[in-house]
Amino acid sequence: xxxxxxxxxxxxxxxxxxRITCQGDSLRSYYASWxxxxxGQAPVLVIYGKNNRPSGIPDRFSGSxxxxxxxxxxxxxxxxxxxxYYCNSRDSSGNHLAWVFGGGTKLTVL
Amino acid sequence: EVQLVESGGGLVQPGGSLRLxxxxxGFTFSSYEMNWVRQAPGKGLEWVSYISSSGSTIYYxxxxxxxxxxxxxxxxxxxxxxxxxxxxxxxxxYYCARNGKGAxxxxxxxxxxxxxxxxx
Numbered sequence: 481x482x483x484x485x486x487x488x489x490x491x492x493x494x495x496x497x498x499r500i501t502c503q504g505d506s507l508r509s510y511y512a513s514w515x516x517x518x519x520g521q522a523p524v525l526v527i528y529g530k531n532n533r534p535s536g537i538p539d540r541f542s543g544s545x546x547x548x549x550x551x552x553x554x555x556x557x558x559x560x561x562x563x564x565y566y567c568n569s570r571d572s573s574g575n576h577l578a579w580v581f582g583g584g585t586k587l588t589v590l
Numbered sequence: 591e592v593q594l595v596e597s598g599g600g601l602v603q604p605g606g607s608l609r610l611x612x613x614x615x616g617f618t619f620s621s622y623e624m625n626w627v628r629q630a631p632g633k634g635l636e637w638v639s640y641i642s643s644s645g646s647t648i649y650y651x652x653x654x655x656x657x658x659x660x661x662x663x664x665x666x667x668x669x670x671x672x673x674x675x676x677x678x679x680x681x682x683x684y685y686c687a688r689n690g691k692g693a694x695x696x697x698x699x700x701x702x703x704x705x706x707x708x709x710x
Contacts, residue, residue, distance in 0.1 A: 513696035
């Protein structure tokens with residue numbers, strides 16, 4: 481199966497901009513989606529498709545993609561953005577439908 | 591309001607079985623594809639299984655193929671995961687997750703999860 485690679489941890493100063501990246505072969509064929517997960521809670525979709533935000537997700541969250549790399553950018557990070565972030569895409573390697581997640585990035589807001 | 595509520599988790603011995611349920615409300619359940627995704631303690635997310643809106647198409651991760659069975663009852667707005675031959679490495683919080691509208695590649699709503707612990 482395909483793999484998606486994320487940096488384990490990233491930190492950002494309050495109010496600054498941070499980019500979280502996700503690399504994998506499947507991203508050449510499929511868009512990534514991004515999920516925010518806070519301790520003890522279920523994941524929440526924050527970005528999907530080319531760069532779409534579900535209702536209720538602040539516009540400081542944005543997504544982009546180039547080649548085999550997808551990025552989640554938080555412009556003006558807030559304390560409440562501290563969480564684990566997971567990328568996800570369709571798995572392009574097998575002969576049947578499947579999905580793959582990145583290992584997750586722990587975001588610390590300083 | 592879309593709601594997904596899992597149940598059925600618990601402690602089970604290695605080799606045992608468990609059936610998880612996910613009760614859906616707030617949307618037309620029969621129109622959406624559904625999935626199970628799990629998360630081992632302190633670890634990342636792992637996709638487990640997919641079922642189409644009608645239930646006619648099903649896929650599994652290699653790690654559970656032949657042991658887990660996904661199903662749904664659209665009349666009862668419910669999703670299920672029958673787990674057999676459970677192993678210690680199946681210990682995880684199991685989430686049901688809905689695919690976005692139109693066979694989308696993302697999961698737009700998640701339940702709160704149910705914990706499965708496989709241990710003797």
